Amino acid sequence: MAIRILISQVRDCVYLSSKFTDSMMTQCISTANAVSDGPLADQSLTESILTQIELYLAAHYCSLREPQIFEEEWGGRDSIAKEKRSKANVGIGFNATWFGQQAISLDTSGVLAEMSTTNKKQAGITVYGPYDDGDE
Numbered sequence: 001m002a003i004r005i006l007i008s009q010v011r012d013c014v015y016l017s018s019k020f021t022d023s024m025m026t027q028c029i030s031t032a033n034a035v036s037d038g039p040l041a042d043q044s045l046t047e048s049i050l051t052q053i054e055l056y057l058a059a060h061y062c063s064l065r066e067p068q069i070f071e072e073e074w075g076g077r078d079s080i081a082k083e084k085r086s087k088a089n090v091g092i093g094f095n096a097t098w099f100g101q102q103a104i105s106l107d108t109s110g111v112l113a114e115m116s117t118t119n120k121k122q123a124g125i126t127v128y129g130p131y132d133d134g135d136e
Contacts, residue, residue, distance in 0.1 A: 001041075003033045004051040005058060014059040014099060020066055025058075028065065032057035035112075043109035053106050059099035092116055 007025045016025075036054040045053070093116030094100030104112045 001033075001037045003029055004036070004047075004054045005029060005032075009055055010058045010062060013055060014062050016062060016066055020062065024065065025062065028061035029054075029058045031061050039111050039115065040107065040109065043107075043111055045107070045109060049106055049108075053103045053112075056099045056103040056106065057094070060094060060097045060103060063097045063099055 007022055007029065010025055010029060032054045035057055036050050040050060040053065091101075094104050094112050095116050100112075100116070104116065107113070
């Protein structure tokens with residue numbers, strides 16, 4: 001099926017820097033569409049709900065590529081805004097971002113929730129060592 005959403009709709013949904021190109025956005029939208037047209041295709045979801053799920057999944061994939069700001073601090077001599085980025089391991093699968101969680105909540109079939117469960121084989125990497133949150 002055809003892609004249901006536009007680049008402008010995703011940009012309105014998720015904060016992205018100017019470095020996040022339309023080409024990058026198109027890849028995220030295509031991945032979201034593959035999920036909505038694949039595992040969700042035969043789940044008796046309305047076209048309207050599939051459109052919203054596709055929007056939130058596209059935002060999910062975008063925010064995985066460019067983590068979202070969750071806090072801004074003002075201070076210091078020059079009142080410089082500092083950004084703190086969300087940590088990568090908020091959850092597994094679609095639970096990893098707020099946008100993915102919204103897609104799960106819209107999916108009354110439970111397919112997205114099942115795809116995000118921890119009982120599936122997954123690859124991962126754990127890094128041990130000093131972590132510097134830094135002031136910059």
